[in-house]
Amino acid sequence: MRRYDIIFIVPVDLPEDEISAMCERYSTFITDHQGIVVKIDRWGKRKLAYEIKKQRRGYYLLFDVVSDHAAITEIERNFKIDERILKYLTVRRDGTFTREAIEKEIADAAKKAEGGDAGKPSAEPIAPKMVILAAAAQEAAAKTVEEGVK
Numbered sequence: 064m065r066r067y068d069i070i071f072i073v074p075v076d077l078p079e080d081e082i083s084a085m086c087e088r089y090s091t092f093i094t095d096h097q098g099i100v101v102k103i104d105r106w107g108k109r110k111l112a113y114e115i116k117k118q119r120r121g122y123y124l125l126f127d128v129v130s131d132h133a134a135i136t137e138i139e140r141n142f143k144i145d146e147r148i149l150k151y152l153t154v155r156r157d158g159t160f161t162r163e164a165i166e167k168e169i170a171d172a173a174k175k176a177e178g179g180d181a182g183k184p185s186a187e188p189i190a191p192k193m194v195i196l197a198a199a200a201q202e203a204a205a206k207t208v209e210e211g212v213k
Contacts, residue, residue, distance in 0.1 A: 064098070066129045066160050071142060071151035072121035075108045082122060085147065089126065092138060098130030099165050102172070115149045129165050 073082060082105075090100045106123035115121070128135075135153060142151045 064129050064131055064160055064162070066101075066127070066156040066158070066165075067135055068154045068156065069126040069128060069135075069138070069151065070123065070154075071126075072111070072115070072123055072149040073147050074116075074118050074149060075120045075122050077122065077147060081147075082124070086124065089138060089141075092141070093126075093128050093130055093134060096130060096134035096137070098128055098134050099162065099169075101127040101129060101165060101169060103127075111149075118149055121149055129160050129162075 073085065086103055086105075090103065093100050102125075104125040104127070106125060108120055108122050111119055111121050139151065139153060142148045
């Protein structure tokens with residue numbers, strides 16, 4: 064199974080209960096096709112970069128799912144049919160994921176949210192990671208240049 068991020072935009076004038084019903088419908092659809100909904104993120108109302116179906120603002124939703132490709136193509140087909148969906152984008156993440164690993168990730172996230180650690184910054188600093196990544200990128204670029212000269 065693969066992991067996907069599905070982002071879709073609905074009109075801002077859609078009632079909250081209808082947005083919730085859509086979320087429930089599509090999450091049920093994924094689980095009915097032996098997939099897992101890792102999380103549903105409601106990004107809220109935002110200004111669109113350009114006008115879509117005479118709408119200047121939209122309500123953004125993100126589904127983080129693990130499923131097979133057939134279920135994703137079917138949900139995209141449903142997005143095309145649903146007139147309430149202004150736009151959608153599906154992005155496949157690298158790697159394959161097991162059901163056990165995903166369920167553990169969901170349980171850890173629930174435990175973290177329950178424990179109140181959600182607002183705390185992590186003890187591991189971010190800056191050293193950035194320096195290491197920048198150094199690795201610089202080395203890779205230098206290697207590419209050297210190989211191109213040879």
